[in-house]
Amino acid sequence: MFAIKDHESIQSMVSRLQVILNSLRSLGSTVSQYEINDRILRILPAEWRAQETALRTCRDLEAMPLEELVGIFTIYEQVIQNDAGSTKGKVLALKSS
Numbered sequence: 001m002f003a004i005k006d007h008e009s010i011q012s013m014v015s016r017l018q019v020i021l022n023s024l025r026s027l028g029s030t031v032s033q034y035e036i037n038d039r040i041l042r043i044l045p046a047e048w049r050a051q052e053t054a055l056r057t058c059r060d061l062e063a064m065p066l067e068e069l070v071g072i073f074t075i076y077e078q079v080i081q082n083d084a085g086s087t088k089g090k091v092l093a094l095k096s097s
Contacts, residue, residue: 017036017040
């Protein structure tokens with residue numbers, strides 16, 4: 001059961017996946033591009049759900065190379081990290097009437 005670990009980066013997860021895929025290939029087993037992409041999309045954390053939905057509706061998962069999918073997720077991961085960093089320490093002051 002392949003899954004992304006808590007607080008694991010996309011690059012780290014893909015590296016682990018590549019090891020598994022290479023082992024399967026050496027045993028003569030093949031995994032389709034769709035199966036790889038679908039599995040990655042299914043294991044993403046809940047905060048990635050919008051990205052998953054967009055990819056499933058707008059892209060051909062059978063034709064999308066793993067490198068392209070990883071590139072998209074790496075950019076999205078950076079956006080999430082930047083958003084999390086920019087909200088730390090901010091205070092909202094409310095004026096009472």
